[in-house]
Amino acid sequence: MKFLVTGTAGFIGFHVAQFLIDRGDEVVGLDVINDYYDINLKYSRLEYRGISKDKIQKGKLVQSETNPKYRFIQLDLVEKEPLMDLFKEEKFDMVIHLAAQAGVRYSLTHPEVYIQSNIMAFLNILECCRFYPVKHLVYASSSSVYGANEKMPFSTSHSVDHPISLYAASKKSNELMAHTYSHLFGIPTTGLRFFTVYGPWGRPDMALFLFTEAILKGEPIQVFNYGKMKRDFTYIEDIVQGVVKVADRPARPNPDFDGQNPDPGSSRVPYKIYNIGNSSPVLLMDYIHAIEKGLNKEAKMELLPLQPGDVPASHADVEDLVRDTGYKPSTSIEKGVKAFTDWYLSYYKTTNV
Incomplete structure (x- = not known):
């Protein structure tokens, strides 16, 4: 199979592309490489797979120096014509669309970025899949x-009509847009609602990264909702397994779909939504304790109220994912956090003293 994976300089896209390459698929990775967070980490992810920073030119495909089946292109998905040209030239079998403007809190101060990066860019992906048909479009939604x-x-059978951040609204919009294109043009689309993804090569704007950095510096960490948050933390390898197993099974019409009582997670057209989460919520304080153990250092804490746009708890129902793919995320917090702290200490060559 030939895959287009967007967001390959990002956290999840980097890991998904790596998995596909390792199993022998041909992959074209795409990323705009913006400066939302440390751009050096993004280049490090690309270089890990043989894409040298000095070889990258906007709009030009770069061949990996270490794997003949991997190429990369720096491209802004808002620019429709170059994207159309890429689809026309490459004739992709599958698209895994993971590029997006992430972050709930950033959406409170930079709303326009989410309309461009999460809605306009997704429209262009859909249009490309319309005019240059693919077997399956898989895209990142969110538990938000x-x-x-x-x-x-x-549950994906629950209504999700009350988002509390523009980031969440943009992801819900993606699901609605995908359904429209599945209905009008028969494009098989599957949306994946990720639940608090963490692990090696993670995002510096997320709690695990921020907490680790602060603890090592001896600085206090900001603990929101006074530590009473519960999150369905999901390890990156579990996310990748879920993404690929779903991608390998193109969305199909639900023969039991009832228009009188419609299921929000499926349709009479080839459209599906899945949760990918560990299905085992963990208290934020337990998560922090796992980080302390991984670093062998105690955290100083600043307890704060719940922030605008945040939800106090998350818990994924993954029954349909298990039923359809036979896969259920299962990595424990202890194992996953230890893998992250080991990577962090190695990547930044920091000692835990």
Whole structure:
């Protein structure tokens, strides 16, 4: 198979591309390489797979120096014509769209970025899949779409019409747009609602990275909702397994779909939504203790109230993922956090003293 994987200088995209390359697929990676967070980490991810920084030119495909089946292109998905040209030339079998503007809190101060990066860019991906058909379009949604929902565990059969951040609204918009294109043009689309992804090569704007950095510096960490948060933390390798197993199984119409009582997670057209989460919520304080153990250093804490746009808890119902793919995320917090802290100490060559 030939895959287009967007967001390959990012956290999840980097790992997904690596998995596909390792199993023998042909991969074209794409990323805009913006400065939302440390751009050096993004270049390090690319260089890990043989894409040298000095070889990257916007709009030009770069061949990996270490793997003949991997190429990379720096491209802004908002620019429709170059993207169309790429689809026309490469004739992709599958698209895994992971590029997006991430972050709930950033959406409070930079809303326009989310419209461009998460909605306009996704429209262009859909248009390319319309005119240059693919066997399956898999795209990243988010557990944030559950918003004001309080019924746990969060299920794809639940309505998600009450987002509490523009980031969440942009991801819900992606799901609606995908359904429209599945209906009008028969494009098989699957949206994946990721639950708090963490692990090696993670994002510096997320709690695990921020906490680790602060603890090593002896600085206090900001613990929101006074530490009473619960999150369905999901290890990156579990996310990757879920993404690939879903990608290998193109979305199909639900023969039991009832228009009188519609299931939000499926359709009479080739459209599906899955949660990918560990399905085992962990208290934020337990997560912090796992980091302390991994670093062999105690955290100083600044307890703060719940922040705007944040939800106090998340819990994924993954029954349909297990039923359809036979896969269920299962990596423990202890194992996953230790893998991250080991990577962090090695990458930054920091000692835990």
